[in-house]
Amino acid sequence: MKLRNKILALLSVAAMLTMTACSNTNNTTQTSDSSKTQASETTNQKTADGKKVVNDALGELTVPEESKRIATTAAAHWTSVALLGASDKLVAMEEGYGKNKWVVKKFPEWANLPVVFAGNTANMEELLKAEPDLVIYATRYGDDFRKQLEDLGISYISDPKPDDSFTFLNRVKAKLVYYGEAIGGVSADIAKEYAKDFDDMYNKINEKTSKLEDNQKKTMLSVTSFDPITIINGSSIGQEWMTLAGGINVAKDATGDVGTSGRLNVSMEQVLEWNPSYIIVDNKGLKESIIQDTAWANIDAVKNDKVFIMPTGLMPWGYHGPEEYLMMPYIAKTLQPELFEDIDMEQLTKDFYKKYYKIDLDEEDISYIFSK
Structure with missing residues (x-):
């Protein structure tokens, strides 16, 4: 297979690459304005091999028209992929919450997924075996890892291209919209629905709390x-x-x-x-x-x-x-x-997981979530 042949060159350097940690945390806090959305649209450009171009914080990147096999490097990534109706597209993930008993009970198809990313380290040999067509990349894994993806011809995305409306809360919403557009298919529509719900919730709360002395x-x-x-x-x-x-x-x-x-x-x-x-x-x-x-x-x-x-x-x-x-x-x-x-909160939680994760929560689940 083409990708597996390419890995031979990488293995001459190392099968396990330890990447320089690069935090993607912005230490500037701004007043949250959830009514705005960062620029995250696809450019409508197409490449010669049929891929589409997206506006990423790292620049214009090419991704499949619709991704079928996705690897994620952070918990916030695979939870987003699942919300976007693409949990069955996951082929590799990061060590952590994705393997705990409660999560695997809800998504049993994840039980045998390989843990390719851990401690800001990527196991490139195992990643190649998973054959992803898209990696959602956390910048803490470093530029070396990104360069390896490029050398292997594996598409990746990071964050939506930022604009003046940056806040951490707004970024959560903007990421979902961006991931939905990048993954393609039904994910784009689900992301837009989530963004609307997010805005409605933010505005409902802000309308009351903004009046407090x-x-x-x-x-x-x-x-x-x-x-x-x-x-x-x-x-x-x-x-x-x-x-x-x-x-x-x-x-x-x-x-x-x-x-x-x-x-x-x-x-x-x-x-x-x-x-x-x-x-x-x-x-x-x-x-x-x-x-x-x-x-x-x-x-x-x-x-x-x-x-x-x-x-x-x-x-x-x-x-x-x-x-x-x-x-x-x-x-x-x-x-x-x-x-x-x-x-x-209990009913709101049940409604959210039912709508976006297709999970019916029982009282035991509610107890787990709220740590009772």
């Missing part, structure tokens, strides 16, 4: 690690969903050695000084560590039982995937319940 907003801290204490500052998507929900990120202006998605380590003294009224974490173990530790006992959020676990479905809702649609109302109802009495 500062003294009506709730202080909040997002904690991602207990030892060391790691939080997210203002250069993160969490900053945006907290602000949209009628909250104030107490760590917004925190500085230091900022890592991926605005994460940085802080001292217990700093947390005590901030004294947030609400804390959100992304797993049950982290919550237990916080509420059981005497150093945290005088934090208002701990004293008043306001430590919440970020819901997790196919992936944690608040980390750039399409389930971000649900994160917006979840945080809004958590921080401002009197404003959002009309939102039934």
Whole structure:
């Protein structure tokens, strides 16, 4: 096979390539305006071999008219592919949530998919065996990996071409639209429907919370690690969903050695000084560590039982995937319940997974997602 012949040249360098980590996190937070969509349309150009041209953040790229075999390098990618009605097109994925028991139960066809990407490393030999016609590429895998894809003649996409409307939340929507257009077929129409639903939800929340005075907003801290204490500052998507929900990120202006998605380590003294009224974490173990530790006992959020676990479905809702649609109302109802009495999060969740993932959630599923 043509692709397998090409891999011989690559194997002379290495079968397993460790790529330089390149974060695709933009550390500039802007006011979210979900009514805008970044430029992501196909150019309507066609290549001599029948491929189409798309406007990517990396430039004009060529992709199949309709992709049939897709490899993904991040959880937010394969959750997007599944939402776009193309879960059966996945042929390889990244190590992580895609192999947990709950996800595989919902998508049993993924159980035997090869894990080709892990720790910013790509196993090129296994990728070639999967025979993808499109790779959704995370820039943290580095330019060397992208160059290998080009040498092998494998199409890839990264992010939609940015414009002046960039916000993290808007980017979630824009990515879905872009992926839908790039994949082709029914995916493009599904993406447009998702974008409309996303805008409607954003605007519903913003219409109420934008009228709040500062003294009506709730202080909040997002904690991602207990030892060391790691939080997210203002250069993160969490900053945006907290602000949209009628909250104030107490760590917004925190500085230091900022890592991926605005994460940085802080001292217990700093947390005590901030004294947030609400804390959100992304797993049950982290919550237990916080509420059981005497150093945290005088934090208002701990004293008043306001430590919440970020819901997790196919992936944690608040980390750039399409389930971000649900994160917006979840945080809004958590921080401002009197404003959002009309939102039934369990029913909204069931409706979303049914519409976009063709999954019927039962009470056990709801318990899993909300970590009850």
